[in-house]
Amino acid sequence: MAGQIKQMIDLIVQQRGEGNKVLEGVVKMKLILKGIDPKNYTETSPDDPEVLGRLLTLMREMK
Amino acid sequence: MKAITAFSVKIDVADAVADIREQLSPADATMVLFFASPAYDPDRLAAAMADAFPTSVTFGCTTAGEIVTGRMLTHSVVAMAFTKAAVKSVKVEVLKDLDTQSNEAFASFERHFDTRMSDMDPDRYAGILLIDGLCRKEELIVDRIGDLTNVNFVGGSAGDDLRFAVTHVYANGTSHTHAAVVALMEPAVPFSFLKTQSFAPLPQKLVVTRANEAEREVIEFNHKPAIVAYAEALGVTVEQAAAHFLNNPVGLMFDEEPFVRSPQRVKDGSMIFYCAIKEGMELSLLQSTDIIADTRRTLDAARTASGELSAIVNFNCILRTLELRQKGLTDQYGELFAAVPTVGFSTYGEQFIGHMNQTATMIVFH
Numbered sequence: 001m002a003g004q005i006k007q008m009i010d011l012i013v014q015q016r017g018e019g020n021k022v023l024e025g026v027v028k029m030k031l032i033l034k035g036i037d038p039k040n041y042t043e044t045s046p047d048d049p050e051v052l053g054r055l056l057t058l059m060r061e062m063k
Numbered sequence: 064m065k066a067i068t069a070f071s072v073k074i075d076v077a078d079a080v081a082d083i084r085e086q087l088s089p090a091d092a093t094m095v096l097f098f099a100s101p102a103y104d105p106d107r108l109a110a111a112m113a114d115a116f117p118t119s120v121t122f123g124c125t126t127a128g129e130i131v132t133g134r135m136l137t138h139s140v141v142a143m144a145f146t147k148a149a150v151k152s153v154k155v156e157v158l159k160d161l162d163t164q165s166n167e168a169f170a171s172f173e174r175h176f177d178t179r180m181s182d183m184d185p186d187r188y189a190g191i192l193l194i195d196g197l198c199r200k201e202e203l204i205v206d207r208i209g210d211l212t213n214v215n216f217v218g219g220s221a222g223d224d225l226r227f228a229v230t231h232v233y234a235n236g237t238s239h240t241h242a243a244v245v246a247l248m249e250p251a252v253p254f255s256f257l258k259t260q261s262f263a264p265l266p267q268k269l270v271v272t273r274a275n276e277a278e279r280e281v282i283e284f285n286h287k288p289a290i291v292a293y294a295e296a297l298g299v300t301v302e303q304a305a306a307h308f309l310n311n312p313v314g315l316m317f318d319e320e321p322f323v324r325s326p327q328r329v330k331d332g333s334m335i336f337y338c339a340i341k342e343g344m345e346l347s348l349l350q351s352t353d354i355i356a357d358t359r360r361t362l363d364a365a366r367t368a369s370g371e372l373s374a375i376v377n378f379n380c381i382l383r384t385l386e387l388r389q390k391g392l393t394d395q396y397g398e399l400f401a402a403v404p405t406v407g408f409s410t411y412g413e414q415f416i417g418h419m420n421q422t423a424t425m426i427v428f429h
Contacts, residue, residue: 016213023185023213026416029317030209033202033417035341061210 003043008055009036015059034058065149065252065428066374066404070131070141076103079140080111092116092144094153094248096191096376097123097233098130098408099140101223105231105238108140113236119144122155122244124193124232127222127381128409133401135384135393135409137224143406149374149428152176153248157234161200161241169211172247180212189254189426191376192218194243196230196411199279201418202339204243209416214247217256217426219378219410220418230411250428255369257425258415259361260323261383262314262349267296269313271344279327279336284346288332296348305329309382312421313346321349325382325420337412337420354383355395358423362399365427374428375400377407382421384409403427 009031017024028038036051069086071079087095095116099108105125112121123142131141145153154175156168169180176183192208194201201220208216221230232244269292273283284292294304297311305328314321324346325337340346366372377400387393407425415424 018213025318026213026215029322029416030206032315032317032344033209033322034206035343037343037345058210 001047002045004047005045005051005055006041006043008052008059009038009041012055012059013038065146067144068132068142068404068406070129070134070136070139072136072139076107076111079103080108080115083140083142084115087142087144091146092119093147093150094120094122094246095142095144096406097121097140097142098126098406099123100129100138101125101226101230102138103140105233109233109238110236112233120153120155120235122193122234122246124221124244124408125223125230126408127224127411128384130377130379130397130400130405130407130409132403132405134397135387141406141408143374143376143404145374148251151249151251153246155234155244155246157232157239158204158243158245159239161195161198161204161243164207168245176247176249180214183212183214185213185215188214188247188249190214190216190248191246191426192216192243192414193232194218194220195232195241196220196222197227198241201412201414205414205418208245215256215416216245216414217376217378217424218414219408219424220412222381222409222411225381252373253369253429255365255427255429256415257361257365257427258320258422259358260321260422261352261354261357262312262321262323262421263352264314264316264319264321264347265350267348269293269296269346269348271340271342271346274340274342276339276341279339280330280333281336281340282333289334290329290332293326293334309386310351312349314349315344316347321347322417322419323349323421338418354387355392355399358396358399370429372403372427372429375403375405375407375425377405377423377425378410378413379407379423380413380421381409381411383423
């Protein structure tokens, strides 16, 4: 499979951003500072388990 | 009056605090935020400030220079009292062990405001973070806070007048080292956050291909020894490169805004920075611009966007302060804040969304 990272990033940005463009920008910057730059991931990006694990942890933390 | 500022250059702790207390006496303060030269005994100062304002939450930290309405100072105590018209409620917690991830402080905030951190409205609540400036744990703490909440925290790393020996944070009568003070407040007025740095991105890119994040060390940029790639990007020799660190740091770009990462020194071909940089990050080489003009523009933009300013807390990087001192511009910088009650200090690092360098981060109340 591929593209799961982008899917998770989009979901995190959507959930945390709450439809607010400024908040969405802040969430993206937080991800960049974690070393996960949203612009580097597309629908065809390989599913790096290390990155997926970090995103999953982040999603759990935010609930 | 929403916020009142005071400063004292009296040498003795008791005299300085009495001086501050007298200047702030009309204020029915929810909280008193204070920053002090490390020349003042930290334990005595923290206790004396708490005693002087028994009905207020008091917190602050040591500095590498102080900022107060219209002035940049040294060897002083500066303070701002926030009345209930400025801040309705505040809760301050101390993170005493920065090596261990603890949720206790955040659980305390949730109890105090009766709201989960994840549910807190970032337009209603705001945070201040003051952290030991020598702990090198800023990224960890800021990242942790950012995971837990959408509430924005702004802050600075405590200083010690460039001695780089020990820094302190203060909270409710006690001083701490290797610790952080985290304050969550519910302002009574609209507020916003400012981040200003005086750098323009250059086209040259440096990709971190090898790093030791814990040591804030970049070993390779673009698959070359870091200092070699940096020097090549600048078009100078390796021997000349370190002389460009102050005017040509690097920036993690987002929406054309740099999050500045400042090189500190060269170590065997690696570059040691004042904040952590991760492998894979693409950084832009930066060129310094005009601190006075850029800061003025930022403050004017805040007024235009959200209305007149009633108080400012300014976390200004010591590297900016050193540049201002070298250029004889500290009075001009102070004057930028002459019309608005302001308190702040020269920091060993600035926080807003992340941890950064050569930046001023501020919370402004409208």
